[in-house]
Amino acid sequence: MSTSQIPLHELEDFALELARLAGNIALANFRKSIEISNKDAIGFDPVTSADHAIEQVLRTTIVERYASHGIVGEEQGRTDSLSPYTWYLDPIDGTRAFMMGSPLWGTLIGLTYDDSPLFGLMVQPVLEEVFLGTSDASWLVKPTSRQRLKIRNCTNLANAALASTHPDLFDADSAAAFNTLAAQCLLHRWGGDCYNYAMLAAGFVDLVVEDQLKDFDIVPLIPMLQGAGCVVTDWSGKPSLRGGKVLAAATPQLHAAALAALA
Amino acid sequence: MSTSQIPLHELEDFALELARLAGNIALANFRKSIEISNKDAIGFDPVTSADHAIEQVLRTTIVERYASHGIVGEEQGRTDSLSPYTWYLDPIDGTRAFMMGSPLWGTLIGLTYDDSPLFGLMVQPVLEEVFLGTSDASWLVKPTSRQRLKIRNCTNLANAALASTHPDLFDADSAAAFNTLAAQCLLHRWGGDCYNYAMLAAGFVDLVVEDQLKDFDIVPLIPMLQGAGCVVTDWSGKPSLRGGKVLAAATPQLHAAALAALA
Numbered sequence: 383m384s385t386s387q388i389p390l391h392e393l394e395d396f397a398l399e400l401a402r403l404a405g406n407i408a409l410a411n412f413r414k415s416i417e418i419s420n421k422d423a424i425g426f427d428p429v430t431s432a433d434h435a436i437e438q439v440l441r442t443t444i445v446e447r448y449a450s451h452g453i454v455g456e457e458q459g460r461t462d463s464l465s466p467y468t469w470y471l472d473p474i475d476g477t478r479a480f481m482m483g484s485p486l487w488g489t490l491i492g493l494t495y496d497d498s499p500l501f502g503l504m505v506q507p508v509l510e511e512v513f514l515g516t517s518d519a520s521w522l523v524k525p526t527s528r529q530r531l532k533i534r535n536c537t538n539l540a541n542a543a544l545a546s547t548h549p550d551l552f553d554a555d556s557a558a559a560f561n562t563l564a565a566q567c568l569l570h571r572w573g574g575d576c577y578n579y580a581m582l583a584a585g586f587v588d589l590v591v592e593d594q595l596k597d598f599d600i601v602p603l604i605p606m607l608q609g610a611g612c613v614v615t616d617w618s619g620k621p622s623l624r625g626g627k628v629l630a631a632a633t634p635q636l637h638a639a640a641l642a643a644l645a
Numbered sequence: 646m647s648t649s650q651i652p653l654h655e656l657e658d659f660a661l662e663l664a665r666l667a668g669n670i671a672l673a674n675f676r677k678s679i680e681i682s683n684k685d686a687i688g689f690d691p692v693t694s695a696d697h698a699i700e701q702v703l704r705t706t707i708v709e710r711y712a713s714h715g716i717v718g719e720e721q722g723r724t725d726s727l728s729p730y731t732w733y734l735d736p737i738d739g740t741r742a743f744m745m746g747s748p749l750w751g752t753l754i755g756l757t758y759d760d761s762p763l764f765g766l767m768v769q770p771v772l773e774e775v776f777l778g779t780s781d782a783s784w785l786v787k788p789t790s791r792q793r794l795k796i797r798n799c800t801n802l803a804n805a806a807l808a809s810t811h812p813d814l815f816d817a818d819s820a821a822a823f824n825t826l827a828a829q830c831l832l833h834r835w836g837g838d839c840y841n842y843a844m845l846a847a848g849f850v851d852l853v854v855e856d857q858l859k860d861f862d863i864v865p866l867i868p869m870l871q872g873a874g875c876v877v878t879d880w881s882g883k884p885s886l887r888g889g890k891v892l893a894a895a896t897p898q899l900h901a902a903a904l905a906a907l908a
Contacts, residue, residue, distance in 0.1 A: 478834055482806050483849030543745050548835060571741055573836025586746030
């Protein structure tokens, strides 16, 4: 098998095994007394032992199977390679939710080919949900069911449910733009982290708008979102492969309206 | 049996049956296409058919069992009685979360005796969790386990995790007070509705601070919170039986510090 032609079914089986490994570690640490260290001298950016343990097991498992692939992870940074394949790992997206007992966090696992998102998933082990996909099709995989993900056909802001994680992730300028957009939407909720994107793909949220994302926060979600019909870009309409300002919308019409409101 | 002396085990069994009825209706409507009507001409206060159906079945079941009791519910208002017992019902606390696919909502069922909270529960059927209690003891009841709820021993704001539902629930004055408090806490998250109080009782959140609550939003939660060790008052330290501004804290020391910050 050439490394440039991993069959999709093989990739999905492998990624689901990674999701299972990550979920087991996360569940063993969820709602337990966990050690919290502070990796940001200025703000408060908690890192749990679960974060570190998950990324380590994912990296080890990927290297055993696909030794040539690159890996980008939240905790251990970038391992470059000559392969066109690079894995993007966020061991626990939503660490604060995790710490505060909420199940709205997930492990993100994505694969790019020549810097283009190929496949990705988000696993939420408390709810036993894996949201996965390619740009062709996306699925919610549960222990005994598998169901196609499809956006809600929302085409204007006045009918749109908007989600975003926390106002502190916006600076003064981006907060003003966000508030202009939010005021035109039907309803808006804070909180949610990666789970907001899953609900967008599933058709219960219409817009997710965020700032200050890292590449590993969004790259694993892009194929799943596109496969459900979403449009995902930065706030100027360009691809959002480096994180930063992200706009994910259920439909092209809604995406255009949100872009205009944010401008 | 006198209506003024319902044994606690009988009350708990009955309330768990109410929780099961409510959960079945909620689950049947969760992540389905639901009809949303707008009961507030100014803002957006969604009412789902699930809200109405749950309150109706709870009222019917209560009347069948305890015909003399009073009932206060979100959708149908107050049914007065001569009995010292009054039930407080919030069929779906967190309707917006419910609409947007998040499992962080719950049905609240509480009972007061002579206007004093006697027993209460919050049920989250997706997670199969019931948080219940009296002021003596509180429990997380799951299908195959039962575990005592106990606060985390957090005594100062600098170590406290603070949760609240949405900034729009504060007016300009209360927002300023809230922001003063939030700036002194270790971390802060928006979102969560009733689930924040459950996580406070379980020891993963240390403070919940909100404004503009209704009586049925908080009365059912007070016994469960007190039974886990929490202090629950309004922002002036008085009982919060009418809703409005609510401050729930893990410990008396933290409660005093938060009261001072909000003043």
